[in-house]
Amino acid sequence: MADWTSDEMMTVAAARALHDGVVCFVGIGLPSTAANLARRTHAPNLVLVYESGTLGAKPGHLPLSIGDGVLAETADSVITVPEVFNYWLQPGRVDIGFLGAAQIDRYANINTTVIGGDYEHPKIRLPGAGGAPEIAASCREVIVVVRQGRRTFTDRVDFVTSFGFGSGAGDRERLGLRGAGPRRVITDLGVLEPDPDTCELVLTQLHPGATVEQALEATAWPLVVHDDLVVTEPPTETELDVLRALQATAGGRTPERS
Amino acid sequence: MPLATFAGLDEAVADLVHDGDTVALEGFTHLIPHAAGHEIIRQRRTGLTLVRMTPDIVYDQLIGAGCASKLVFSWGGNPGVGSLHRFRDAVEHDWPVPLEIEEHSHAGMANRYVAGASGLPFAVLRGYTGTDLIAHTTNIRTVTCPFTGEVLTAVPAIRPDVTIIHAQQADRHGNVMMWGITGVQKEAVLAAQRSLVTVEERVDEFTPRPGAVVLPNWVVDRVAVVPGGAHPSYADGYSVRDNEYYQRWDAISRERETFQEWLDEHVMRAGGE
Numbered sequence: 103m104a105d106w107t108s109d110e111m112m113t114v115a116a117a118r119a120l121h122d123g124v125v126c127f128v129g130i131g132l133p134s135t136a137a138n139l140a141r142r143t144h145a146p147n148l149v150l151v152y153e154s155g156t157l158g159a160k161p162g163h164l165p166l167s168i169g170d171g172v173l174a175e176t177a178d179s180v181i182t183v184p185e186v187f188n189y190w191l192q193p194g195r196v197d198i199g200f201l202g203a204a205q206i207d208r209y210a211n212i213n214t215t216v217i218g219g220d221y222e223h224p225k226i227r228l229p230g231a232g233g234a235p236e237i238a239a240s241c242r243e244v245i246v247v248v249r250q251g252r253r254t255f256t257d258r259v260d261f262v263t264s265f266g267f268g269s270g271a272g273d274r275e276r277l278g279l280r281g282a283g284p285r286r287v288i289t290d291l292g293v294l295e296p297d298p299d300t301c302e303l304v305l306t307q308l309h310p311g312a313t314v315e316q317a318l319e320a321t322a323w324p325l326v327v328h329d330d331l332v333v334t335e336p337p338t339e340t341e342l343d344v345l346r347a348l349q350a351t352a353g354g355r356t357p358e359r360s
Numbered sequence: 361m362p363l364a365t366f367a368g369l370d371e372a373v374a375d376l377v378h379d380g381d382t383v384a385l386e387g388f389t390h391l392i393p394h395a396a397g398h399e400i401i402r403q404r405r406t407g408l409t410l411v412r413m414t415p416d417i418v419y420d421q422l423i424g425a426g427c428a429s430k431l432v433f434s435w436g437g438n439p440g441v442g443s444l445h446r447f448r449d450a451v452e453h454d455w456p457v458p459l460e461i462e463e464h465s466h467a468g469m470a471n472r473y474v475a476g477a478s479g480l481p482f483a484v485l486r487g488y489t490g491t492d493l494i495a496h497t498t499n500i501r502t503v504t505c506p507f508t509g510e511v512l513t514a515v516p517a518i519r520p521d522v523t524i525i526h527a528q529q530a531d532r533h534g535n536v537m538m539w540g541i542t543g544v545q546k547e548a549v550l551a552a553q554r555s556l557v558t559v560e561e562r563v564d565e566f567t568p569r570p571g572a573v574v575l576p577n578w579v580v581d582r583v584a585v586v587p588g589g590a591h592p593s594y595a596d597g598y599s600v601r602d603n604e605y606y607q608r609w610d611a612i613s614r615e616r617e618t619f620q621e622w623l624d625e626h627v628m629r630a631g632g633e
Contacts, residue, residue: 130439130440131440153466154388154389154390154541154543155388155541155542155543156541165440166439166440166441166601166603166606167389167439167440167601167603167606168389168439169388169389169390169439169541169543169601170389170601170603171390171540171594171596171600171601173541174390174540174541174596180540180541180542180571182542182543182544182546182547183388183413183466183470183543183544184470184471184473184474184544184547186470187466187467187470187471187485188467188470188471188474188485191467192467192485192486192487215463215492215493221496223451223452224451224452225452226448226452227443227447227448227451227452228443229435229436229437229443229444230433230434230435230436230437230463231434231435231463231464231465231466231491231493232414232434232435232465232466233435233465233466233467234465235465235467235487235488235489235491235493236465236466236467236485236486236487239486239487239489239490240486261492262490262491262492263491263492263493264491265489265490265491268490273490274490277489277490278489278510278511279489279490280486353440353603353604
């Protein structure tokens with residue numbers, strides 16, 4: 103038995119996808135955990151941008167919200183929210199946008215708005231778009247971090263909150279979207295990447311302990327498995343130590359609180 | 361222009377917020393005017409169009425208390441915790457009253473406030489492209505650039521009847537100073553017909569602070585001194601975010617009964633914070 107959980111593997115895999123020195127637009131939850139893990143391990147010069155206007159935040163503990171005080175206190179600059187979107191995101195100054203999803207489909211379109219029923223009277227009303235539509239459009243590339251399951255990995259999303267590849271190759275270009283879109287979907291089972299020709303998400307990487315059958319079972323469309331399926335390196339001791347220490351401080355609930 | 365006057369929170373809300381008004385209580389995690397929201401509930405305002413980029417628990421409370429008939433927003437959740445249960449109950453089951461929604465992205469909402477503050481009818485951005493928001497929100501349209509011919513997204517200005525924000529300080533003249541994460545509050549005040557600012561503290565004179573936002577007294581109508589008026593949000597320099605309260609809200613708000621009990625005890629029977 104591995105001495106780490108599939109969630110920990112997912113977070114570590116997401117952290118590894120962030121190269122040192124890149125500028126990363128960070129949402130709360132898993133993306134924030136992964137980005138802070140990366141900054142404490144292999145990517146000390148990672149630039150974290152939170153949509154509250156904290157540019158270059160270096161939080162000493164994991165924030166619970168995108169506007170925790172620790173983000174402002176440790177930021178290179180605190181800017182207004184219109185400035186975040188107009189001056190920094192829109193012109194393409196952000197390398198990587200990190201998004202979660204309530205539903206994601208085979209062309210990496212993301213739904214965080216409504217599930218089931220109709221828009222006016224949905225079965226489940228989700229929080230909505232936030233910054234995601236423009237993050238998905240304007241960041242140089244997008245990484246999605248989400249647990250894999252049949253209800254989440256759906257053939258077609260009920261609502262396109264953030265545009266991935268639409269109905270396939272060429273749609274982003276037709277719409278004039280400037281960023282490259284989702285390049286990687288990191289789950290608790292493995293990693294999916296868009297096929298270079300069709301833009302359909304293909305399983306390219308499997309985490310240790312996970313099986314292809316599990317991934318197929320957790321995907322509502324007939325998932326294509328790449329011929330050269332790679333097995334993810336398991337989390338190192340350092341990665342796990344740093345991750346667990348980080349999570350123990352979420353929201354500043356430890357003695358480390360300043 | 362008339363200068364800001366100091367008033368009690370109850371008096372200020374009674375003067376400025378009327379049934380059916382479009383009201384923006386802004387704040388981006390930091391400096392959220394919770395006490396003012398509770399005062400609106402106590403005064404039993406109804407039919408409000410509530411505007412906010414990130415409606416979180418104070419809007420959940422206003423919606424659950426039946427004050428709102430419409431919500432204009434871009435992200436409605438309990439940050440870092442999950443859903444807003446009263447908001448969901450209103451959208452999914454029309455409880456306690458039906459809630460119409462007008463849904464945007466953050467970039468769109470931020471630009472709508474900028475247009476309102478700038479005295480322009482609409483804002484231009486690259487946004488919403490390819491999303492289903494366009495099909496459901498008639499206030500998302502396109503405009504062609506007269507110089508390049510490029511088709512861009514247009515959203516109309518937001519002009520609230522009243523904007524309410526919380527800030528750290530007001531000086532004796534009613535000028536307002538805030539610092540830390542200041543979100544979209546300056547734009548929201550400048551876009552509004554009327555404005556109310558609750559503050560942690562009234563000082564004789566400001567100590568200059570680099571990066572602080574100062575709203576002069578001639579763009580603010582009322583200032584109410586309400587220490588702790590942002591709780592469970594926070595005011596940098598005065599308090600820290602009460603993250604545990606946000607987590608507790610999930611259980612309090614999940615059922616109508618527990619919400620009602622909370623509302624009676626902590627808002628209706630409380631004489632203001």
